[in-house]
Amino acid sequence: MLKGVKTYMIQSNKAMKLLLLQHKIDVDAVNTNNSYPIWKKHDQAGRPYWGVSDFWNLDQNRPTSSEDLSQLEWDGNEVHLDAYAEDQIPGILIESIGIIKAWMQQLEHEEPDMPFLILASYDDGGELVNREDFPDSCYSITFRFWAARGENTVVNLASFEDWEQPALLAGCNKFTRSL
Numbered sequence: 001m002l003k004g005v006k007t008y009m010i011q012s013n014k015a016m017k018l019l020l021l022q023h024k025i026d027v028d029a030v031n032t033n034n035s036y037p038i039w040k041k042h043d044q045a046g047r048p049y050w051g052v053s054d055f056w057n058l059d060q061n062r063p064t065s066s067e068d069l070s071q072l073e074w075d076g077n078e079v080h081l082d083a084y085a086e087d088q089i090p091g092i093l094i095e096s097i098g099i100i101k102a103w104m105q106q107l108e109h110e111e112p113d114m115p116f117l118i119l120a121s122y123d124d125g126g127e128l129v130n131r132e133d134f135p136d137s138c139y140s141i142t143f144r145f146w147a148a149r150g151e152n153t154v155v156n157l158a159s160f161e162d163w164e165q166p167a168l169l170a171g172c173n174k175f176t177r178s179l
């Protein structure tokens with residue numbers, strides 16, 4: 001590793017490795033993208049939680065002390081990038097990887113003692129119900145981050161490597177997991 005150059009441990013499942021290879025995308029070569037900066041707030045009991053953008057307005061009435069904050073972050077930190085033609089797919093993949101790197105950088109710098117997970121999944125539009133709205137199809141990538149509090153990883157990652165849906169996974173700070 002070059003001195004002063006930060007590398008990011010973003011893991012790709014088998015399906016994502018194929019998708020990235022198909023579009024000639026090198027995850028390590030993608031630059032950070034700070035278009036979705038992370039903010040920090042506290043619930044009614046003073047426990048911290050983190051979000052991006054408008055958090056889907058899920059915290060309008062400040063979360064209660066009994067709220068599962070990891071689940072709240074999972075639901076509120078959902079970001080979608082869409083492509084309406086196949087030649088736009090590399091753009092949304094590169095943009096999402098850049099945002100993931102920026103999130104990792106910010107979380108590792110500002111919250112070094114809290115473990116976080118970041119998950120991104122790609123959808124090729126194969127299950128679209130209203131095809132007439134998207135005659136050339138619609139491709140999307142959905143990604144989110146959340147604090148892994150205790151053993152709560154929110155989503156079962158046991159078979160991540162073999163998911164049919166292409167996906168990226170990153171752990172920040174004290175969260176480590178081998179696939």
